[in-house]
């Protein structure tokens with residue numbers, strides 16, 4: 001019944017998400033094929049095994065790179081009657097386990113946006129009907145699966161589930177972050193989203209604590225530095241370009257005009273962050289040096305992907321990082337994710 005795994009992704013990255021889905025299926029010994037159309041913002045992994053999506057969802061979701069959300073789903077509900085979409089949706093959902101919450105979603109594309117007035121309208125009556133049919137708990141329950149109702153169009157819907165505590169907690173897999181007025185650049189949201197993605201909120205006070213130190217490579221004009229300073233962290237901002245004046249006035253930032261690839265800290269720091277636009281191989285070699293030399297305890301950095309073979313580039317970068325850590329006998333966790341605020345790039349976290 002749940003033979004399909006629906007994956008949401010950034011529009012334009014369907015091939016990468018498809019390649020990733022096939023690799024994940026193969027890794028757990030499942031065979032199947034992917035249906036992915038360019039720029040639709042989602043792909044569908046079809047597995048030959050009965051309920052094949054479920055063993056995949058027992059693996060950690062945080063190890064996926066290009067998927068923003070995963071949904072083990074039922075066959076497509078097509079040609080829904082425009083006079084009553086709710087009844088066939090509820091009838092389908094009755095086949096699924098009891099869910100603790102529901103997310104009513106669309107692809108993150110212009111077509112998806114055009115369905116959002118419908119999803120807004122249908123949301124309250126659909127939830128009420130799902131509760132009445134016993135498909136949803138009356139009170140939100142985060143220990144039960146999340147139900148996803150994914151409107152591809154006004155008449156085509158995929159319904160399915162994602163497991164409690166092993167999925168993206170955000171609707172459409174997109175955190176809603178507001179650009180802080182004082183931040184020097186929009187890039188600030190990338191680091192904030194990275195923290196929300198990689199560091200569980202209860203650990204923020206410990207992992208992003210005042211009095212910590214950080215090096216920000218490619219820091220100008222200072223969006224990432226601004227996030228660190230906001231947490232009370234002292235920052236060495238390495239860039240030949242100018243830093244925003246406000247941020248320098250905090251007294252927590254030292255601007256170092258130097259090349260980020262050859263810069264060495266005088267003392268080890270807690271965090272290395274890096275947003276330099278350069279070849280992934282050059283960035284991973286530099287970060288590996290920082291970790292193996294013990295110059296930082298944790299790192300968040302971006303890998304830019306202007307090339308054609310983006311999936312292969314990310315796989316190679318991850319392998320190179322794991323290799324370097326293994327050779328140095330270091331046991332860190334690595335997570336890589338294409339964040340919502342990332343464009344042609346992915347963000348890497350390596351930490352305890």
Ligand SMILES: C[S@@+](CC[C@H](N)C(=O)[O-])C[C@H]1O[C@@H](n2cnc3c(N)ncnc32)[C@H](O)[C@@H]1O
Nearest residue numbers: 185187218220221222223224239241259260275
């Ligand atoms: C995408 S911007 C960084 C934006 C920054 N993270 C923010 O939030 O405002 C990239 C920066 O990397 C700097 N850069 C490029 N090559 C560099 C290098 N080899 N060393 C240090 N900085 C470099 C550029 O001057 C530019 O300011």
